[in-house]
Amino acid sequence: MLPKKTKYAIKALTALAVVYFDKKPLRISQIAETEKIPRKFLEAILLELKNQGFVGSKMGATGGYYLAKHPEEIMLSHIIRSTGGPIALLPCVSLNYYEKCNECKDEITCGLRDVVLEVREASLKILSKTSLTDVILREKRLLRKNMK
Amino acid sequence: MLPKKTKYAIKALTALAVVYFDKKPLRISQIAETEKIPRKFLEAILLELKNQGFVGSKMGATGGYYLAKHPEEIMLSHIIRSTGGPIALLPCVSLNYYEKCNECKDEITCGLRDVVLEVREASLKILSKTSLTDVILREKRLLRKNMK
DNA sequence: CAAATATACTACTAATTTAGTAGGAATTAA
DNA sequence: TTAATTCCTACTAAATTAGTAGTATATTTG
Ligand code: FES
Ligand code: FES
Numbered sequence: 108m109l110p111k112k113t114k115y116a117i118k119a120l121t122a123l124a125v126v127y128f129d130k131k132p133l134r135i136s137q138i139a140e141t142e143k144i145p146r147k148f149l150e151a152i153l154l155e156l157k158n159q160g161f162v163g164s165k166m167g168a169t170g171g172y173y174l175a176k177h178p179e180e181i182m183l184s185h186i187i188r189s190t191g192g193p194i195a196l197l198p199c200v201s202l203n204y205y206e207k208c209n210e211c212k213d214e215i216t217c218g219l220r221d222v223v224l225e226v227r228e229a230s231l232k233i234l235s236k237t238s239l240t241d242v243i244l245r246e247k248r249l250l251r252k253n254m255k
Numbered sequence: 256m257l258p259k260k261t262k263y264a265i266k267a268l269t270a271l272a273v274v275y276f277d278k279k280p281l282r283i284s285q286i287a288e289t290e291k292i293p294r295k296f297l298e299a300i301l302l303e304l305k306n307q308g309f310v311g312s313k314m315g316a317t318g319g320y321y322l323a324k325h326p327e328e329i330m331l332s333h334i335i336r337s338t339g340g341p342i343a344l345l346p347c348v349s350l351n352y353y354e355k356c357n358e359c360k361d362e363i364t365c366g367l368r369d370v371v372l373e374v375r376e377a378s379l380k381i382l383s384k385t386s387l388t389d390v391i392l393r394e395k396r397l398l399r400k401n402m403k
Numbered sequence: 404c405a406a407a408t409a410t411a412c413t414a415c416t417a418a419t420t421t422a423g424t425a426g427g428a429a430t431t432a433a
Numbered sequence: 434t435t436a437a438t439t440c441c442t443a444c445t446a447a448a449t450t451a452g453t454a455g456t457a458t459a460t461t462t463g
Binding site for chain 1: 451453459
C-alpha cells in the first residue's frame with residue numbers, strides 16, 4: 108500500500124499540473140483545502156518535493172508552489188519513489204531500496220524472487236509511463252463516460 | 256512491500272510443497288532451520304495458515320505440518336491476502352481490504368484510482384496464476400540456467 | 404518602513420503496525 | 434511415563450506513519 112504521504116503528493120502535484128499554464132503559484136492552503144490534505148502535513152510534503160526538484164516555490168505574500176517541470180515529464184513512478192519508497196514487493200527486487208534477502212540461500216535461483224521480479228516489471232511498466240498529464244486525461248475521460 | 260510474515264509463509268508453504276508426496280509431516284523446527292525463519296514466529300504463522308485451511312497438522316511426537324491442498328491449488332495471491340493484506344496500492348481499489356478514499360470527491364471519476372486499478376490488475380494477473388508448484392518449477396529452471 | 408501573508412525549517416509527538424518472544428497447556432508415540 | 438511436538442494466550446520492543454507546534458525568513462502592498 109502506498110503511504111498517505113505519497114497519495115497526498117500525487118494529489119497535490121496533479122492540482123499544480125492542472126494550473127501549470129497559468130504561470131501563477133498556488134498557495135499551500137488552497138491545495139490543502141481542495142484536496143482535503145492536512146495543511147501542515149502538506150507543507151512538509153511540498154517542501155520535500157521542492158528539494159527533489161519536482162516543484163518550485165515563491166515566498167512571501169502572493170507566494171506559493173508551482174511545478175518545476177512540464178506535467179508530461181513527471182511520472183507516477185518518480186513521485187512514488189521519492190515519497191513513499193519501493194514499488195517492489197520485496198527488497199531483493201527493488202531498484203532503489205535494494206537489500207539482500209538473508210534468508211534465501213541464493214538470490215539468483217530464488218523462485219519467489221523470480222515471480223516478484225515479474226510483478227515489479229508489470230507495475231513499473233504502467234507507473235513509469237503514466238505522467239501527471241495522463242492522470243488528468245484519465246479523469247476527464249472518466250467524467251465524460253460517467254456523464255452519458 | 257510484503258511483510259516478513261508473508262514472505263515466511265510463502266517460504267514455509269513452498270518447503271511443505273516440496274515434500275507434499277511424502278505424506279509425512281514436517282516439523283516446525285525443521286522448516287525454521289532450513290528456511291532461516293525465527294522458530295516462534297513461524298509457529299504462529301503456521302497456526303494461522305492452519306486456521307485458514309492451507310495446512311494441516313499432527314500433534315505430539317512425530318507430529319508436524321503438511322499441505323492441506325495440492326500445491327497447484329495454492330496461489331501466491333491467496334497466501335499474500337491471508338497473511339499480509341492487500342495487493343493493491345490504495346485501499347479504494349482493494350478487493351479484500353476496501354476502504355473509501357475520503358479525500359477524493361468521486362471514486363468513479365478519480366484519475367489516480369484508475370491508474371492504480373490497472374496496476375492491481377497487472378499484479379494480480381501474475382500472482383493469481385502462480386502456484387507453489389510454479390514457484391518450485393521456477394527455482395528448478397533458474398538452477399539449470401545457472402549451472403550451464 | 405510596517406503590516407500582512409506566504410514559505411522554510413527544526414523539532415517534537417501520538418498512533419499504528421510489524422516482528423517478534425515467553426511460557427505453559429494439550430496431544431501423541433514410543 | 435517421558436520426550437517430543439503442536440496449540441494457545443498474552444505480552445513486548447522496535448520501527449514506521451501520520452501528523453503538529455512554533456518560529457524564522459522572505460515578499461508584497463499600502
Ligand atoms: S532472494 Fe529475495 S525472496 Fe529469495
Ligand atoms: S478515489 Fe482512491 S485515490 Fe481517488
